[in-house]
Amino acid sequence: MRRVFADLNLQPNLGDIEHARRMIFKASELGYRLIAIPVLPSSSLAEKYVQQLRGICQEKAVDFASRLNLKPKTPRELLQLLRRFRRKFEIIAVTCESKAVARQAAKDHRVDLLNFPFTDLHRRFFDKAEAELASNSQASLEIEIKPLLTLKGPARIRLFSALRKEVATAKSFQVPIVISSGATSELLMRKPLEMAALTTLFDLDKPSALDAVSKYPLAIVRRNREKLSPRFVAPGIRLIRMGEDCH
């Protein structure tokens, strides 16, 4: 079966809808059939923006998933944000800047993607403990391609080294890895096969790399859409008829 490719982290300028349009059109041209764009959680603006983006995506037959990036300072703050926003967005990604937040995010079933800062490698907390928690909670490790393109020299070398360890840890605990572009402009967008090729720089094998840009992102969106559906009751259980419709 032909793979369907997804980029779960396009980051156009939120104030410029034309910029978002150009990036969405570019994503379609590059072969993506599903994209996600993080929006700010402010309720009225977020809904309006999401509607606009969905409309633009429909022009190019690209599926759109709404995404929220959380960057909590404490586990308590994370729990509050999840309680407030989980049912409003199809993808929730948490940028973990402390060990405590990373632990809480890894074990929470409401978190889809775990992100770690690339600027400070000492604050990348994805170790065996995190991986074990994440493997039980269906959280995935997200790796952004953008820093691989913008960093040079020793900084990039250190990042490769850190990513290599994290990828090995994720694989040993069977934590899904999701590759996304993190692109803020068309110049930072790459085709799915090019993104998959970049992962060879930190020893991710080709089949896993292709799954990271297709199978796992799609699974996250499918799972969450099912959960957010009004007919959802519990995993594996959904409402098919109710009231007089039951006969």
Next chain:
Amino acid sequence: MRRRYLALKLESAEKFEAKEFLDALWSAILRLYGEYGASKTGLALVDYDEEGGLAIIRVAHTELEKVRAAIATITDIMAKPVVIHVLTVSGTLKTLYKKIGTDIKRQSAQ
């Protein structure tokens, strides 16, 4: 040694000469894989169209993914922003030209 031919598209506001493009490509490969890794790629520029921003390169089939990754890391040529995408890959030149559906002008590549 089996080879793969890649058709590349350069997207930029500027135009680049064949030498500038090739230098940028070698530089990216050297930066990532060093001289040893670069020597294994068997890289050669087969064809180049400055006006259309198209290039055809040849690489060893075992090093295809490495070269693809190196191409993806190129963000500028001569300090001018550029994106290079791989349009298609083929085992023969004839099939490659058929896939890209165009004849590109032959320029002497250095």
